[in-house]
Amino acid sequence: MDCKRITSPVERIDEADTTFAVSIGRDREALGRSIALVGLMHPPFVRQKPDGRLQVVSGFARAAICKEQGWSQIPVNLLPENGDMEACACIAVADNSGQRPLNTMEQARAVALLERFCAPEKLEAFLPLVFGRPSPISFAKKIAALVQLPPSLHLPLALGKISLPVAQRLCQVQRDEARAIGSLLADLPLSVSKQKEIFDHIEQIAAREETTAADVLDEPDFRQILQGSQSDANVTANLVRAWLKMRRFPNLEKAMQDFDKALAGLGLPPSISWQAPPFLEGTVHRLALRFENRADIENLRDILDQIISNPALCRLLDE
């Protein structure tokens, strides 16, 4: 599509119109320094709206930085006023994905944009550009659904704080639920499997008690954990996981805690480790002994004799 390079007053740019926005979660500092040092090398693509204002098609960050740096005029690539939306969508996606690999949220926005304005064959043709590799349309549509998530979750998703599998599950739940669970996950340093575990527990507690995820997360004990004074986010994450496990499996967790207490009562030295049956199902316990020489073994034998006569053993073995 032909475009015309013009210089426009910065104020004419309608920043609030994010119809074609793809970029999110990008570090704008480097771009800001570059523009401050050498000026705007790649002017944004814009389209004139019926009210005379300019709709950004690509280059939202560039336009915003110029404004922040006090520019009164900005060079832009003006697309034809009657230019079709399909072409604009293609420019938005091509310009963004041509500069860098897109993050998950950007991919979602790009596909959603193409889905909205382009013919299916055009959408399919753009998928390798969006994802950096040929990708099936079914996968692209699943990614595009992420734009339906509450806006507060878009940035955490772009920054990888919410994993893709979990984000896709968030799309399946009510918006308020998604917001509550997503916000919690975004604030904690968690692996994908731990995010899934937390999601499962919240969802299952809510289903069991016929309440909502938001209500579960609003319980005073839980809020206290989040509002606590732990400076280490990892500590908070562990407390959150422990609390949810206790709520989800109260009897199991209590029994495990009791077992650990009884085990502590045996006073095992570091050279002996005791492994209970998983989930306390079954009857086979395991002891691991560490030794270097005969004297160590003799010492271990004495300790084992003491363990056998310790009354705490009966509790551990459920005798």
Next chain:
Amino acid sequence: MNLMPWTRKITTVFVDRQVEGFAQTAQVIKNLPHAQVEKVDGPSAIHSKIRQEADSAGAGKKILYLCANKGRFLRPCPGTSHYSCCGYTIAHIGTYCPMDCAYCVLQAYFHPPILSFFVNHDELFGQLDEFFCQKPPDMRRVGTGEFTDSLVWDSISDLSARLVERFALQNHAVLELKTKTAFVDRLLGLSHNRKTIVAFSVNTPKVIKEQERSTASLAARLAAAKKCQESGYPLAFHFDPLVIYPGCEAEYAKVVEQIFDAVSPQNTVWISLGAFRCMPDLLPIIRERFPASKLPYGELIPGLDNKMRYFKPLRTALFEVMTKAIKDIAPGVTAYFCMEDEPAWKKCFGFAPAQRGGIAVMLDAAAQRVCGIE
């Protein structure tokens, strides 16, 4: 013939070409006059069709596949590893079930599950003749209710009647017909010689209402049990699965009372107790197909056999209530656990199965006592 409601839901009967001319095929088709009949070469096309359905487990209940059982009709129950099993023999007459229970393992056991009925009954009865002739000592209890409900087929086939009458002619083994229906009228006039046990899978009214779609109510099942008793049949009851929920203990104990208000303990061969357990793949199916079911949200942990089970102290506590209720009301009835470990037995029954020769021996003895097998 009096048809059960499920038969009206059958839209298509697929007939495997291999069984086209079989007498049973004609009988079933005749009893489903509203259903379309299609001939197929094997199950592949049906599997593909059902797999395409959003709810394949539900879709598999609306068609019926008539085919031959190409393997052995009589086979040992697979049981489970690490837990004590009862040494049951399955008479494999068909697969899946038109009723719809949330916890039904068959939803996840077959891929996809389709309602199938084996019609090569000549082979079945041939294998039974051989079985009765050989009298294998470790095969005394035979049941048709493992991969399907025993009595759902009775409105379209005379198989149960033929089995009852065949078992009546021997003294080596008992036939157990296990059901969640109250459809027993076709059994009542038969000559059974007490070699058929009519067994009812029972649960609390709450569980039946919430988790067992299209099954008979508890009252109807107990009324049916009473009719069977009046007709001379020995009875059995299966509390499987026991579902844990607030207040379940009192409700389950009440079911025990209701059973023995309706029937005699002396005529009850056994009562089994099994807490809800399932392969992990079943849980997402329950969530999807039974969104209101709370079964997946119990305190389930992976058992030694990798099936999900209630955390042991929880199920043991319910077992204690149940074994006490049974001991109090019907002390002479043989009660047993389905797939539990030795500590659970010791805690609830006061002995381990091995001390009495194993579960199989205990149940064989019960069948001997109540049904008069050798």
